[in-house]
Amino acid sequence: MNLHEQKTVPAVIPTASMADIAFLLIIFFMVTFTIEVDKTQVTLPQTVIRQEVPKKAAYVSVTEAGQIRVSDGEQISAPVGSADEVLSFAAEVIGREPTKEFVLKADEHTPYRYIDEVIDALKQARVSVIYLLSSQETKDEENRAGTN
Amino acid sequence: MKLPSRRVSDEIPTSSMADIAFLLIIYFMVTTTFAATRGLDFALPKDDDQPPVVEKEESVLIEVQPSGDLVVDGRPMLKSEVLDYLKPKLEVNPRKPVIIRPDANAPYGAMVSVYDELRQGADKGVEVRNISIPTQREIDRFWF
Numbered sequence: 690m691n692l693h694e695q696k697t698v699p700a701v702i703p704t705a706s707m708a709d710i711a712f713l714l715i716i717f718f719m720v721t722f723t724i725e726v727d728k729t730q731v732t733l734p735q736t737v738i739r740q741e742v743p744k745k746a747a748y749v750s751v752t753e754a755g756q757i758r759v760s761d762g763e764q765i766s767a768p769v770g771s772a773d774e775v776l777s778f779a780a781e782v783i784g785r786e787p788t789k790e791f792v793l794k795a796d797e798h799t800p801y802r803y804i805d806e807v808i809d810a811l812k813q814a815r816v817s818v819i820y821l822l823s824s825q826e827t828k829d830e831e832n833r834a835g836t837n
Numbered sequence: 838m839k840l841p842s843r844r845v846s847d848e849i850p851t852s853s854m855a856d857i858a859f860l861l862i863i864y865f866m867v868t869t870t871f872a873a874t875r876g877l878d879f880a881l882p883k884d885d886d887q888p889p890v891v892e893k894e895e896s897v898l899i900e901v902q903p904s905g906d907l908v909v910d911g912r913p914m915l916k917s918e919v920l921d922y923l924k925p926k927l928e929v930n931p932r933k934p935v936i937i938r939p940d941a942n943a944p945y946g947a948m949v950s951v952y953d954e955l956r957q958g959a960d961k962g963v964e965v966r967n968i969s970i971p972t973q974r975e976i977d978r979f980w981f
Contacts, residue, residue, distance in 0.1 A: 704851070707854075707855035708855045711862060714858075722865060734946035734950065735946075735950075736876075736877050736949060737953055738877055738956045739877065741874065742875060793876075795945050796945065797949070798944050799945040800941065800944065801940065801941060801944070804945045805941070805972050805973050809975075818879070818881065819879050819881060821879055823876045823949060825875075
């Protein structure tokens with residue numbers, strides 16, 4: 690008497706759920722995807738307090754040598770020659786959208802006179818809030834800076 | 838003569854779905870840059886022709902030297918000592934103006950660092966409500 694009925698196991702790896710996992714990952718990347726409007730390489734100053742910058746905020750970047758680039762948050766940033774051009778750019782953006790936030794992305798070694806001109810231009814253009822872009826300061830770095 | 842009937846599978850072929858999805862993942866992974874999207878918010882005052890009148894001696898002046906060192910009300914001070922210096926003054930007048938005035942050649946990072954320190958005061962029981970960073974044009978127009 691043959692008690693053992695022979696079962697055939699299919700030689701297939703179940704891949705149906707693979708697509709679900711992949712689509713979950715896609716959704717994650719789509720949600721976190723933001724087009725970087727300004728690709729200027731700067732060493733950001735480090736701060737402890739860091740607020741989330743609103744999406745679509747306009748960018749003004751200043752390199753260590755004082756080169757300025759501006760972006761309205763939708764177009765890729767373009768270089769401008771002087772702070773006066775920042776004023777006309779900011780005035781145009783504020784004219785279109787009076788509550789537009791501006792982000793100042795500047796190198797920590799930039800001499801303050803360049804920053805002063807940019808902030809002054811933004812003030813004259815009646816910008817209400819600017820965000821000083823920064824990287825995270827850790828407690829160790831803070832303590833070290835405090836003892837210096 | 839009986840022809841053998843071919844069985845058609847009643848399943849939707851989904852094996853290539855994962856390939857397509859992974860291609861999309863790779864695209865998003867390559868194009869995503871985790872950009873720094875955080876910073877210190879700084880509310881700019883309105884550019885009025887007539888700013889609020891503040892007695893100079895009423896405010897605390899923090900000067901940032903080109904070396905990044907601080908001089909508070911004429912005295913050299915470490916960044917970590919500023920809040921302790923401000924505490925008794927703010928207890929008397931919580932709205933006491935604190936003015937940060939960086940030198941033209943001071944590094945931007947030093948100014949941000951002082952501003953960050955003052956903003957952190959709220960967590961340390963020394964809330965500095967009235968911080969201003971006047972620009973050179975404003976100083977030329979209104980201070981002298």
